[in-house]
Amino acid sequence: MRHIISILLENEAGALSRVAGLFSARGYNIESLTVAPTEDPSLSRMTIVTSGSEEVLEQITKQLNKLIDVIKVVDLSEAAHIERELMLIKVRAAGKDREEMKRMAEIFRGRIIDVTESTYVVELTGPGAKLDAFIQALDGSLILETVRTGVSGIGRGDRILKV
Amino acid sequence: MMMTGAEIVIRCLQEEKVEYVFGYPGGSVLHIYDELFKQDKVKHILVRHEQAAVHAADGLARSSHKVGVAMVTSGPGATNAVTGIATAYMDSIPLVIITGQVPTAYIGQDAFQECDTVGITRPCVKHNFLVKDVRDLAVTMKKAFHIASTGRPGPVVVDIPKDITAAKCEFDYPKTIQMRSYNTVVKGHLGQIRKAVQLLLDAKRPMIYTGGGVILSNAADPLTRLVRRLGFPVCNTLMGLGAYPAGDRQFLGMPGMHGTVEANMAMQNSDVLLAIGARFDDRVIGNPEHFSDVPRKIIHIDIDPSSISKRVKVDVPIVGSVPDVLEEMLRLLDADKAKPDATALADWWATIGGWRGKNCMRYEAKSDVIMPQYVIEKLHEITGGEAIITSDVGQHQMWAAQYYKFEKPRRWLNSGGLGTMGVGLPYAIGAAFANPDRPVACVTGEGSIQMCIQELSTAKQFRLPIKIISLNNRYLGMVRQWQEMFYGSRYSESYMDSLPDFVKLAEAYGHVGIRVDRPEDVEPALRKAFIEHKNELVFIDFRTDPKANVFPMVAAGKGLSEMILAEDL
Ligand SMILES: Cc1cc2nc3c(=O)[nH]c(=O)nc-3n(C[C@H](O)[C@H](O)[C@H](O)COP(=O)(O)OP(=O)(O)OC[C@H]3O[C@@H](n4cnc5c(N)ncnc54)[C@H](O)[C@@H]3O)c2cc1C
Ligand SMILES: Cc1ncc(C[n+]2csc(CCOP(=O)(O)OP(=O)(O)O)c2C)c(N)n1
Ligand SMILES: [Mg+2]
Numbered sequence: 222m223r224h225i226i227s228i229l230l231e232n233e234a235g236a237l238s239r240v241a242g243l244f245s246a247r248g249y250n251i252e253s254l255t256v257a258p259t260e261d262p263s264l265s266r267m268t269i270v271t272s273g274s275e276e277v278l279e280q281i282t283k284q285l286n287k288l289i290d291v292i293k294v295v296d297l298s299e300a301a302h303i304e305r306e307l308m309l310i311k312v313r314a315a316g317k318d319r320e321e322m323k324r325m326a327e328i329f330r331g332r333i334i335d336v337t338e339s340t341y342v343v344e345l346t347g348p349g350a351k352l353d354a355f356i357q358a359l360d361g362s363l364i365l366e367t368v369r370t371g372v373s374g375i376g377r378g379d380r381i382l383k384v
Numbered sequence: 385m386m387m388t389g390a391e392i393v394i395r396c397l398q399e400e401k402v403e404y405v406f407g408y409p410g411g412s413v414l415h416i417y418d419e420l421f422k423q424d425k426v427k428h429i430l431v432r433h434e435q436a437a438v439h440a441a442d443g444l445a446r447s448s449h450k451v452g453v454a455m456v457t458s459g460p461g462a463t464n465a466v467t468g469i470a471t472a473y474m475d476s477i478p479l480v481i482i483t484g485q486v487p488t489a490y491i492g493q494d495a496f497q498e499c500d501t502v503g504i505t506r507p508c509v510k511h512n513f514l515v516k517d518v519r520d521l522a523v524t525m526k527k528a529f530h531i532a533s534t535g536r537p538g539p540v541v542v543d544i545p546k547d548i549t550a551a552k553c554e555f556d557y558p559k560t561i562q563m564r565s566y567n568t569v570v571k572g573h574l575g576q577i578r579k580a581v582q583l584l585l586d587a588k589r590p591m592i593y594t595g596g597g598v599i600l601s602n603a604a605d606p607l608t609r610l611v612r613r614l615g616f617p618v619c620n621t622l623m624g625l626g627a628y629p630a631g632d633r634q635f636l637g638m639p640g641m642h643g644t645v646e647a648n649m650a651m652q653n654s655d656v657l658l659a660i661g662a663r664f665d666d667r668v669i670g671n672p673e674h675f676s677d678v679p680r681k682i683i684h685i686d687i688d689p690s691s692i693s694k695r696v697k698v699d700v701p702i703v704g705s706v707p708d709v710l711e712e713m714l715r716l717l718d719a720d721k722a723k724p725d726a727t728a729l730a731d732w733w734a735t736i737g738g739w740r741g742k743n744c745m746r747y748e749a750k751s752d753v754i755m756p757q758y759v760i761e762k763l764h765e766i767t768g769g770e771a772i773i774t775s776d777v778g779q780h781q782m783w784a785a786q787y788y789k790f791e792k793p794r795r796w797l798n799s800g801g802l803g804t805m806g807v808g809l810p811y812a813i814g815a816a817f818a819n820p821d822r823p824v825a826c827v828t829g830e831g832s833i834q835m836c837i838q839e840l841s842t843a844k845q846f847r848l849p850i851k852i853i854s855l856n857n858r859y860l861g862m863v864r865q866w867q868e869m870f871y872g873s874r875y876s877e878s879y880m881d882s883l884p885d886f887v888k889l890a891e892a893y894g895h896v897g898i899r900v901d902r903p904e905d906v907e908p909a910l911r912k913a914f915i916e917h918k919n920e921l922v923f924i925d926f927r928t929d930p931k932a933n934v935f936p937m938v939a940a941g942k943g944l945s946e947m948i949l950a951e952d953l
Contacts, residue, residue: 231565234514238503239506242506246507256555280690284690289531289563290565292564325794
């Protein structure tokens, strides 16, 4: 099962490698990992997308909580939440493809943020699945480059992760 | 008052009432060594290899419930210390290890004796710090001692660049420390404890299985009271020996790979299993599927939530510290005046009596060759069971665990989790400093002792009257045993050729050496060592049966009830 784990941790040098090291040492999967400081610069917020059985997920949460720099851990996927990911995708946009690319970007509510004679850079935000769908919908030979941030997640309503 | 970082380090150690630091100097810690020289509260014990510095600090911690402290230089000093750190980590031993580092401005430039100590040790410490500002130094030291000694204990590394030890700032050592990201639960959840007590009272075939957590939290006393109050059988893991008196009728011995028939069968066949500060290690429960085959309710008390339901699904988890939870259980039992099911218990004890009747620790004494088990039995007799026994890793370790009947906690020091050959002598050194009035014996093998043999020199310098009980079977015996049993007796590289003359070696280091070849000389040699040479280090080289094996044995991947006994072969 796919899970989105949200972590609040001390914004200390080495905190990221402690988390990453834990996942590799214990053989847990990381599908994506994003991290950045919060409104309080002494804190970082991390989102990890992982997968595993119920037992593995229980261990992941416990082991994360055990790290000294980690303050709080929640499994966002346990309740209502929102996930978003940003993708920048550079595509070939010459001749007959130019119009088609523009149309596809519009359908997916993407924005073209860089234009040359033969290329576009499209910016697209949404749940991971939507970004996957966009890639699927394009002719693969036209994709020049993709960059994805990995998923960021937040609980809905009063589900708040704070110190 | 303004102080240099080096002075601050020493002042912090004084504030923490650290009596001994085990260490080895080098370039990046020279400022600190200079400050050590100028005071006499903190005594430095110069070892002969950094691995032994950490093991000795670890031995001090295991035998005294204090935080052990080691200090080493950057680069090779730190990498030599890694085995010691990993050993302590696996057994949850509280240590603070101070490592020197190249000056801050040189970090990352492949400077002389630079290594990424924080990176290298990250997976084998409870936590580590790189101090980048002298103003953070005192607080970091406080945090290090706090983290090492609270919750599930463990080693903490403080990596200090040389320029930080020269820089100055005001010294202010915090009395207490609060960390928003680190809190430990001590009291167990009352509802869970109630549930557990009810399960115990309803049990027909109860079993209590305790581990290192009971020793680490000094809970032998409440454990003994609870076990007696309930009248249940109890076993102690390799790390938990001494938590319950081995001579008591309710004690079934050690469970696991080399545990007793009665302990393993009672673990396997119990309907309610109470696990206390023990982590369901693979060497204890054998094959987890086989273990879970039998329906039983498991109650698990542990301070570390990640120890619970890690390898075996638990029915009643209780996160908390052993003494607190056991006192609460005792209180509930007394308040309810409740009693376990006496008839069921009598039946259960009768079944256990049957397993006990197998007398699985029996071995055949021989008149022409020394049996290793016999040496340990005599060691127990001559020390009156009062010695601190350290051991290395191998067959001798198992015989020491099986035949030295530990009555009290913190008398048995060994590397269980990492299984590090070489710990025995440095553990004895640490234990001797922490327990100057108690005899300390190191049970070892001719393989293991050579992994830290250089510490005979440290023992001489500090006149430590350690007794080295070497069960010299001329083999890496534990390896040979597996090869005999599972590899068609193909003894690949397990024979120890060209052994030194240990008697002469001991003498070369300035100690007493004795060689014993015959069974009738075992006892006189031990007497000589413990009485005549009471105040000296004595190395006894016992030439033991090279073919002796450790039994019972649960082979890797097998279940607890599939033990191999000596008589089966
Ligand atoms: C050659 C060899 C053979 C071995 N054979 C055996 C064998 O036959 N039988 C055997 O038992 N072992 C054997 N071992 C040892 C084995 O590998 C493990 O090290 C050992 O079984 C673990 O012991 P433990 O479960 O008591 O856990 P420990 O490693 O001692 O862990 C302690 C547990 O207590 C918890 N704890 C700590 N403090 C507290 C507190 N205050 N309150 C509550 N909980 C706390 C910790 O979180 C942890 O879960 C062998 C080792 C070697 C090298
Ligand atoms: C540092 C290290 N290397 C290798 C091993 C694997 N090992 C476990 S027991 C053993 C043999 C130990 O021989 P010895 O000290 O003579 O003890 P014996 O088993 O003969 O009593 C070995 C090599 C280990 N535990 N530790
Ligand atoms: Mg040997």
